[in-house]
Amino acid sequence: VLKLVVLISGTGSNLRSLLEASQDAQFPARVVAIGADRDADGLALGEEFGIPTFTVPFTAFPDREAWGTELIAQVRLWEPDLVILSGLMRLVPAAVVDAFSPHLINTHPAYLPEFPGAHGVRDALAAGVDQTGASLIVVDNSVDGGPIIAQERVPVLPGDTESSLHDRIKPVERRLLIQAVLDIANSHLDLKELAR
Numbered sequence: 001v002l003k004l005v006v007l008i009s010g011t012g013s014n015l016r017s018l019l020e021a022s023q024d025a026q027f028p029a030r031v032v033a034i035g036a037d038r039d040a041d042g043l044a045l046g047e048e049f050g051i052p053t054f055t056v057p058f059t060a061f062p063d064r065e066a067w068g069t070e071l072i073a074q075v076r077l078w079e080p081d082l083v084i085l086s087g088l089m090r091l092v093p094a095a096v097v098d099a100f101s102p103h104l105i106n107t108h109p110a111y112l113p114e115f116p117g118a119h120g121v122r123d124a125l126a127a128g129v130d131q132t133g134a135s136l137i138v139v140d141n142s143v144d145g146g147p148i149i150a151q152e153r154v155p156v157l158p159g160d161t162e163s164s165l166h167d168r169i170k171p172v173e174r175r176l177l178i179q180a181v182l183d184i185a186n187s188h189l190d191l192k193e194l195a196r
């Protein structure tokens, strides 16, 4: 069984879908811990699903590197096979990439390399495109430029707001994420090979 540590900043709705999937005894992965860089709403899922949580508050450290060092220590305690950034809204420092990549993946609400960064949904809307998407990538030292594991198009509809569009993208992200976890667990997807 693949051991997952999931890192969040927000509501953790994609995390919830992973937790629900892993309630099935046949699912080949388990979330062993949930971590956050702040007092994220999604940490409540830990209590709901009986999963340990930890917080490494970004603002409690003098710089990104010091934060990253503590994050590495906290994540390593759980000896994960895979670390998932599921709405972690911080760039991780190079030491975190070195520690975990290519077993460090990120979900992103756009069709990368289109609209990288913290505002993928807003930027797609502002650009006036008629389709955007969802992507799952291996984290490297670029901003959302790592190898693409899976991605899928999502239409932008007339009258879409950032939240209506994001709500249409998230279920696609969840599907891509769960499929990738299955594929990794069943050795149908080799992140080392992908990142080579």
Ligand code: GAR
Pocket (backbone or CB within 6 Å): 008, 009, 010, 011, 012, 013, 014, 015, 042, 086, 087, 088, 089, 107, 108, 109, 117, 118, 119, 120, 170, 173
């Ligand atoms: C997701 O759409 C995820 O792709 C995005 O934050 C959302 C988290 O939602 N991440 C990024 O934009 C990273 N740059 P959730 O907390 O409801 O799962």
